[in-house]
Amino acid sequence: MRRVGPPVVKLLDDDVESIKYSLASHLLYSVGKEPISATARDWFMAAAYAVRDRVSEHWMPTLNRYYAEDRKRVYYMSMEFLIGRTLSNSMINLGIYDTVKQAVTDMGVDFDEVLGWEVEAALGNGGLGRLAACLLDSMATLGVPGFGYGIRYDYGMFTQHVEHGWQVESPENWLRYGNPWEFARPGIIYPVRFGGRVVHYKDVLGHTRAQWMDTEEVMAMAYDVPIPGYGGKTVNNLRLWTAKSTREFDLKYFNAGNYIEAVRDKAESETLSKVLYPSDLTDRGKELRFKQEYFFVAASIQDILSRFRKAHSDWDKLPDKVAVQLNDTHPAMVVAELMRVLVDEYQIDWHRAWALTRATCAYTNHTLLPEALETWPVDLFQRVLPRHLEIIFQLNHEFLQEVRHRHPGDNDLLRRVSVIAEEGDRRVRMGHLAVIGSHKVNGVAAIHTGLMKSTIFSDFDHLNPGKINNKTNGVTPRRWLLLSNPGLAALISGKIGKDWVIHLDQLKKLEPLAADAEFRTQFSAVKHANKVRLAEVISQRLGVDINPASLFDVQIKRIHEYKRQLLNVLHVISRYSRxxxxxxxxxxxxxVIIGGKAAPGYLLAKLIIKLINDVADVVNNDPLVGDKLKVVFVPNYNVSTAELVMPAADLSEQISTAGTEASGTGNMKMSMNGALTIGTWDGANVEICEEVGEENMFLFGLTAQEVARLRIDGYSPRAAIAANQDLKRAIDLIASGYFSPDEPERFGAIVDILTNSDHYLLTADFAGYMTAQERVDELYRDQPEWNRKAILNVARMGKFSSDRTVSEYARDIWGVPV
Incomplete structure (x- = not known):
């Protein structure tokens, strides 16, 4: 039978008239509306389909080129992909933003209103997902054959509302109106198994084999989202899995009239992809989260190996053609699953399979906090994934044997490096599994990587020097400058050309302009316009009127004790008291603008949100204060909100306890948009300082080494409070019920932590923080000098492009050309 080649497709033109034709066609044929009855949401769907058509024209040739060239592929495994709104980003990367805007406007439709109707994909929560999205953008821009794998959550983390100052969660039903960017792939479906038992037997050659049987099964169905790189020449793929039942319903129950029981199995199976991070406060929630992680790992490994087997029969080529990057410990099950498939399904020798697995996998660590390094009970593993537990036990036994041979008699070392934690309830350490199962392990900032080597993974670093390496995070300048800050982007391009968009180091050319009075004035005008825009949004959404001439002091990130939003609040209270x-x-x-979500079960973080809002209520309504100080808590912080806030920030708050923040990317985004950083010697702040210059930042506080030493020696927060009247006054006001007259004891837990334990050392760093804030005020009074330093921040941010990050991964870990 003669093979038929691909049909000749006439490429779509990108001029205004062609796009207007596409808009009208999709409005009628895809949305089913006429212009006279179309809503702004209908026009958004039409515009999304019109742009998606143009993305798809480059998508298929990209994938075909990878096959034809037999390129090594990078598979980025992540539980989160916080990709934000896609329409505007796709238009920017295809170079058709202004053309589409003109076409929409010519058709009598408000372009900004159309953009506003896009509901961003709720596929992540914080920095982990935002980093993943930036890396996908850079892989496509650099032409790296990079593919994302994750879960198509029906519901995201949650939508955050603020009621009476408290965080209230509601389902984040981002798919309620459909998702025009995804392509359902009902033909790409894989079984994922749970439970059952393992039977061992001898094959015809006398080798011991294992069979995992009597399992429950759920199907993983693929949805694909195209990821266009800048310039549009390369479009990579994000494949998301949704859970489908192996059967629709039980006819026996249905015929008996028990409709609920008839669909019970289907409903329970499909909960696996319902929600991002189900609460693990209950045993049922823990098991669901555990199954969720294995679900996307198992489906992805089947898909990866299926693609590999289409072109290759020699398993030794697997590491030459496949690179699997584990984004945190959530996908660490890849190590056991890849071993299971190679050994049990393809009958590859155990030791050969282990060599292939380690050569294929690499692991990115994102935290030094022991509680954030996942561990799972052995009994949960035994019940849900019995074969994987056997494999992990065997891998751990062989690994410990190696360690024992090299360090005989050092039983304490064996205990520390074992994948199985034996203290109390036996647990599987997923970070340890990822480390021993990967050929490279990386941190995401220089200080973070150094601390990995000296703390949580110090034993592994001594056992295998050089395995742990650093890959400092970066952000994509396409979304976080070109798209989110068009005024500054245009100003930059007008001075140094447009190549900075893909060569961010060219921002260095702005340095001489920092001394140019006219350029400083233009730069200041852009910043002011961004602040006016944000002030209007805050007024409309929250009813708080703020003066754009004020210094905009911004801290937007997940609410957590170690990120120290509470230190920010203490400064606000001190400022208010003065x-x-x-x-x-x-x-x-x-x-002072603060935003971020607290995990639903994190009661102290939710109490901090309440304190922020109670302080805001008092400060914002005090006539003696007026415009001298305002406090705004921005609810439901997400990518779209960040795109408004980052360009308007004057001061970037990066004040985590030194040694706790792995990297941070908000610090990079705000510096890139002309904010000055007030921060500790933590995460990427250290490297930003090296690039920008300490004189152009406001650094304060203990170093990571000083923090560690202070905790060992013992620390008394009461002594620090007694020695600082501002601090004492602020804590006394909280304790007295000044900000909570209806419930004076409301913040007792916060006061207790500050005065008794203070694990994150807010009281130790308070004095230094206040001094740094005084320096901020002093500099802001000198606007020409402030703007000079802000311009230098922008000019020296070239290192922090995710293009540089991806290039380093490609060179040092993945082994793919860029």
Whole structure:
């Protein structure tokens, strides 16, 4: 039978008239509306389909080129992909943003309103997902054959509302109106098994084999989302899995009239992809989260190996053609699953399979906090994944044998490096599994990687020097400057050309302009316009009027004790007290903007949100304060919100306890948009300082080494409080019920932590933080000098492009050309 080649398709044109034709066609044929009855959401869907058509024209040739060239592929495994709104980003990367805007406007439709109707994909929660999205963008831009694998959650983390100052969660039903960017692939479906038992037998050659049987089964069905790189020449793929039952319903129950029981199995099976991070406060929630992680790992490994086997029969080529990157410990099950498939299904020798697995996998660590390094009970493993537990036990036994031979008699070392934690309830350490099952392990900032080597993975570093390496995070300048800050992007391009968009180091050419008074004035005008835009949004959404001439002091990130939003609040209270004590004092007007979600079960983080809002209620309504100080908590912080806030920030708050923040990417985004950083010697702040210059930042506080030493020696927060009247006054106001007169004891837990334990050392760093804030005020009074330093921040951010990050991964870990 003669093979028929691909049909000749006339490429779509990108001029205004062609796009107007596409819009009208999709409005009628895809949305089913006429212009006279179409809503703004209908026009958004039409625009999305019109742009998606143009993305798809480059998507298929990209994938075909990878096959034809037999390229090594990179598979980025992540539980989160916080990709944000796709329409505007796709238009930017295809170079058709202005053309589509003109076409939509010509058709009598408000372009900004159309963009506003896109609901961003709720596929992540924080920095982990935002980093993954940036790396996908850079892989496509650089032409790296990079593919993402994750879960198509029906519901995201949650939508955050603020009611009476408290965080209230509601389902984040981002798919309620459909998703125009995805392509359902009902033909790509894989079985994923749970439970059952393992039977061992001898094959015809006398080798011991294992058979995993009597399992329950759920199907994983693929949805594909195209990821266009800048310039549109390369479009990679994000494949997301959704859970489908192996049967629709039980006819026996249905015929008996028991409709609920009839669909019970289907409903339970499909909960695997319902929600991002189900609560693990209950045993049922823990098991669901555990199954969820294995579900996407098992489906992805089947898909990866299926693609590999289409072109290759020699398993030794697997590491030459496949690179699997584990984004945190959530996909660490890849190690056991790849071993299971190679050994049990393809009958590959155990030791050969182990060599292939380690050569294929690499692991990115994102945290030094022991509680954030996943561990799973052995009994849960035994019940849900019995074969994988056998494999992990065997891998661990052989690994410990190696260690024992090299370090005889050192039983404490064996205990520390074992994949199985034997203390109390036996647990599987997923971080340890990822380390021994990978050929490379990386941290995401220089200080973080150094601390990995000296703390949580110090034994592994001594056992295998050089295995742990650093890959400092970066962000994509396409979304976080070109798209989110068009005024600054245009100003930059007008001075140095447009190549900076893909060669961010060219921002260095701006350095001489920092001394140019006219350029500083233009730069300041852009910043002011961004602040006016944000002020209007805050007024409309929250009813708080803020003065754009004020210093915009911004801290937006997940709410957590170690990120120290509470330290920010203590400064706000101190500032408020000073203004109250002397209302005529000449102060720099300041708007403190805080945003972020607290995990639903993290009660202290939710109490901190309540404190922020209670303080805001008092400060914002005090006539003695007026515009001298405002406090705004921005609810439901997400990518779209960040795109509004980052360009408007004057001051970037990066104040985590030194040694706790792996990297941070918000610090990079705000510096890239002309904010000055006030921060500790933590995460990527250290490297930003090396690039930008300490004189152009406001650094303060203990170093990671000083933090560790202080905790060992013992620390008394009461002594620090007694020695600092501002700190004592702020804590006394909280404790007295000044900000919670309806419930004076409301914040007792916060006061208790500050005065008794203070694990994250807020009281130790408070004095230094206040001094740094005084330096901020002093500099902000000198606007030409402030703007000079802000321009230098922008000019020296070239290192922090995710293009550089991906290039380093490609060279040092994946072994693919860029």
């Amino acid at each position: 203004i109250r004590a002397n209302p005529l004092v000449d102060v720099v007007p300041r708007v």
